[in-house]
Amino acid sequence: MLPSGDIRYQVRVRAAGPDGASRQLRRRFETSKAAGEFLDALQDKLQQEAAQAAADEAGVVTVAEAVERWLAAQRINPTTLAAYTAALAPLVDRFDSRDVRTISDDEVEQLVQDLVAGTGPGGRKWKRTSINPMLARTKAVWKDLERRKILSENPIQYLKPLRKKDDADAYEGALDLSDRLSEGEVARLVTMHSAVDLPLLGGPRSARYMAVVHAPMVHLALIGLRRGELAGLRWSAIDLDAGRITVAVRTRVRVTGRTIDQKNGKTTRARRSLKLPASVLTVLRGTQERQQIARKRAGEAWVGARDLHVLAHWDGRAVAPRTLDDWWKEALRYAQVPHRRLHAARHTAASRLIAAGATPSAVAAWLGHADGGTLVLRTYAHTDVSEVDALAALLG
DSSP states (O other), X not given: OOTTSOOOEEEEEEEEOTTSOEEEXXXXXXXXXXXXXXXXXXXXXXXXXXXXXXXXXXXXXXXXXXXXXXXXXXXXXXXXXXXXXXXXXXXXXXXXXXXXXXXXXXXXXXXXXXXXXXXXXXXXXXXHHHHHHHHHHHHHHHHHHHHTTSOSOOGGGGOOXXXXXXXTTOOTTOOOOTTXXXXXXXXXXXXXXXXXXXXXXXXXXXXXXXXXXXXXXXXXXXXXXXXXXXXXXXXXGEEXXXXXXXXXXXXXXXXTTEEEEESXXXXXXXOEEEEOOHHHHHHHHHHHHHHHHHXXXXXXGOOOOSSOBSSBXXXXXXXXXXXXXXXXXXXXXXXXXXXXXXXXXXXXXXXXXXHTTOXXXXXXHHHXXXXXXXXXXXXXXXXXXXXXXXXXXXXX
């Protein structure tokens, strides 16, 4: 308080000057609001200076080094590691030895546009479903740099993922679920792939024959199994008498150009025991009988393992993950269902369970998610117009 009775507010801050010596900054203000705003701005400035000093002390970190360090710190299986590496490849190709502190958000946005146009690294057009994972991984790398005080600011975090025109209002992190199958399409797929006996007519590659071969894949995919889980599934993981299946005992995946079998699933909770629907059990029993007949017919040409894969070729060979993509396309054509990715069946299973009233945590356990239901609640549990309209009956 001044001798005149007026009140003034003073801010005193002790900080190190450019030469390292301690100095005191003192300012007076007529209002407490002005003093508070000055103090907030000053603290932000001091924090930025400290962060910049720490970044300068850390020295130059190239984009390639930052990506390599981030990948090395991830505790993930070989499949996911390969996917992350491939997603970040354009970033490394474009910026390589550049200091991470010199990369602007405009440059990363330009990389995105070049990938869309096919003028980026590799010279091929990237789809939205490939670009968005690249952006997500890039943000994770930059977040790590920020945490390690390599970056004093992180402009990359504000880049938005690509969206479809009819998905402009989708929140960041949402999955593109536009390829889910309708109830009618699920019904057609199941109806056309429920035969369990070997066709008496048609050769080994006839549509009717292949519909029988595809049947177990279709039914298991529609209850939510991942592609790697389908490809790696063996009969020892299925108890037909108890009607249960243990998923992700083994998975069969493709990594860096080769197919490998691994004893762990995609997540820590990927291994799970599920009760099978009666319709799926019927198809699996028929599949096992068909494989026993095929084994006798193949004779010395049979190469199947003792613990045979559920999805196998005529001679017992395990089916590669990429072959399942082809089988799925053939199954869709046979049922006259428009093309969807195989993974769309997993999205469909999750959405159908939510629509039936299952809790997100229960659906997460069924799907083998490691987050206890967060992803399910955030991405699968959204409704369409018909589901909203149906609520009228509940309120009427």
